[in-house]
Amino acid sequence: MPFIPHTEDDVRAMLNTIGVDSINALFDEIPDNLRIHDLPDVPEGLGEMELAGIMRKRALQDIGNACYIGAGAYEHHIPAAVWEVTGRGEFMTAYTPYQAEASQGTLQLIYEYQTMISSLMGLDVSNASLYDGASAMGEAILMAVRANRQSKSKRILVAGTIHPVYRRVAHALVKGQHITIEELPFCPDSGITAMDALAPYNGEDIAAVVIPQPNFFGRLEEVDLLTNWGHEHGALVIAVVNPIAMSLFREPGQWGDTGADIAVGEGQPLGIPLASGGPYFGFMCCKQALVRQMPGRIIGRTTDLDGKPGFALTLQAREQHIRRSKATSNICTNQGLAVTAATIYMSIVGAGGLRQTALASHHNTKLLVEKVTAIKGVEVVFEGAYFHEVVLRLAKPVHEVMDKMAEHRIQVGYPLGDDFPDYQDCLLVCVTEKKDNDEIQQYADTLATVLGGA
């Protein structure tokens, strides 16, 4: 029997001890009219070998395509050691570290993670993770509304340049609390949030302002001006950032005169494979003064009975298993294993490696832009600096180009038209350090053929 160790003798002895004559008798509290006796629509079991054949065949169907899609998930190099160590059974098959004495490995690791990610964000503290970048933004909004005692409103201003799905997820998470999310228009020339977009809100009561860096289009926002505006209007400032980019660009804690208050984002670039969208992890850091409003698990360093340093879950009075309906969030299980990988990743590549990864990715994107803008019918949409992702306008219908490129096994980019109706003819394209010159040349050559051909 797969994974069940019992012999027939064991079963007989156990039933004897219990005092019943069959396993089925143990289900006698389930009313007869609710009982079923089979699962006819589930296929019969397969051995590991047979199933490996099926799963390998299916995996091979999806392999061998060159990916130039970013849009929130990025294909970076992951050192082999990261998942070799993360995949150890002691990390992978442990539970949430409620029994601290039997979980010091994971607890210390998360404390180290909190240190690394806080420092990368330039903020004081971090939690142990949330589900992903999008839900982390939703939680940050809930947190800001709880924490901002100056504001009586539940109005949130979100840059229109934020990942469109993030905005929708955040809306889904906060609408039950009667929080309204208002979108700031972006400048069609520069693709960033212009200060005049904020003018209509001067003098209004705003609970929080949400600012991306880089934004969804890969463009760099004027974060200092936006942050200062938010603080001058009594709002808390929430930064939504790419963690690799923060090795290069000014960290949220240094934005404006006093720094963003909360920073969240998608942790995937830090050593997590693309894997169809998850498991990734959302990170969340904040200023010390807000720590008691933070959702999710937090690890603290303390001492044991002998005065020896050790680690434990702390501030649990915020959480659902203690506070139930009064908790800061309903989150329980988070993304522990992905955080384990990210911590090992950051340890191996270090600050220098992160920065080099960011720069090499950007260098490749720039190279691609140079090559494709030489093609007739391709142009860069927004003026100004971008980071490792760029919006291109095509002279042919985007979906047609995508399909043709897909036939050549190139995932050419992410179409903007569905979320931004004014940009029907535009693609968001990302290149990371994983691509080499030849591959980038091939992208450009294929695109030229596709655009030039009938």
Place this chain on the structure above:
Amino acid sequence: MLIFEQGTKNRRAFMQAPRGEFSTDDFPAHLLRETTPTLPEVSELQAVRHYTKLSQKNFSIDTQFYPLGSCTMKYNPRGVHRLATYPGYLGRHPLAPDQHSQGYLQSIYELQEILKSVTGMQGISLAPMAGAQGEFAGVQMIQAYHEARGDTARSEIIVPEAAHGTNPASAVMCGYTVKSLPIADDGDVDFDALKSIVGPQTAGIMLTNPSTLGVFERRIKDVADLIHDAGGLLYYDGANLNAILGKTRPGDMGFDVMHMNLHKTFATPHGAGGPGSGPVAVAECLEPYLPVPIVVKEGEYYRLVAESERPDSIGHLSAFAGNANIMLRAYIYARMLGREGLIRAGEFATLNANYLMKRLQDAGFDLAYPERRATHEFIITMARQAKQMDITAMDFAKRLLDYDMHAPTTYFPLLIAECLLIEPTETESKEVLDKFVEVMIKIQQEAESDPDMVRNAPYTRPVRRLDDVKAARELDLVWKEPSA
């Protein structure tokens, strides 16, 4: 020692950084970072050794018996891990076009079908990333259903007092008021109390069945009728689904919406605190509201359905498709076990729990519900030991660690004083269960002969009991470089 304390200035794992000299001239100077983040400066070997050693300080299913109630810590097959991490699966971008994703989408579609069949529900979305997000999605769907009918006065969700803390927290996140439902002495919900709190203000009820008390809710049909007659809907918390696999289905009990915990019932690794995966399945009346994305099959072609095609959907819960690789693992596990194996999992989980319960009872421990069958888990209470010897459930739990066994769930549900919620799972052998009983008897004897020793356990772990009060009072959440 922390990883930061092992570094040497300017030491780096150069192997892993891309080569080349790159300028930052492209970027406006005022947007560039001026500080260096505090990341470790270690060699790859130092990092590997440090984190390997840390891993060895953890208890895990791979190394210890882990009878944590309500968590279903069953063996996570290594074969599943291997197959789910083929490069074709790890390398697929979540927004890759459907024509480059047929292998992956087929598996996810088939998982949707298997889960519908196991639960007896009509529709499913795998989008929620954990049980709590499944609950949130489920309650939102209940809300959307009432709103679509113009039935907007329903403001309450009923939650039994013994429910998981996530239930009331999820209901509140959706804007509902939580009405607490008492439990009767026999472990079932107090039906008379339920009758008195159900009314036109009731949006729904959230129930776990088998309940968090380790017993099957026998009057579930009556509960369903009562709620439905009042116009409310029933939410099923699938944390304990392992107990009833192939024996009964939430759909047949009258539930309208439910979540499953793939990291429990379908053996995906808990990862020291996640990732989980909390698919939601629904009866027909809630199908339009399911979160996206969902995989559909058209002829022999599989594709992801977008939000724009499902106007009534409660929407996206994550940036992409939820914890996709966890779903793939659950699929592989379900195919490996198959119909017969899933049924057997429920049977042997129940056999192990009832056997362990009887043995502990025979050894003199007090059961919370001695008249009831165990499901896949059961509760013993240390209230007598606490009163007579001042030895608590926590003391037993901590002393178990010295015997190289993980503690059961402690102090949950709060309803039972000094409780240990014990779930052995089907993958443990009779010998392991016998050993657990032996250790519990030994600890009872130690508590009688040397109570102070038990009160101060454990002794053999990397640390002894930690000062939680200090942890919360003198918050130390990040390491700071000692000033020179």
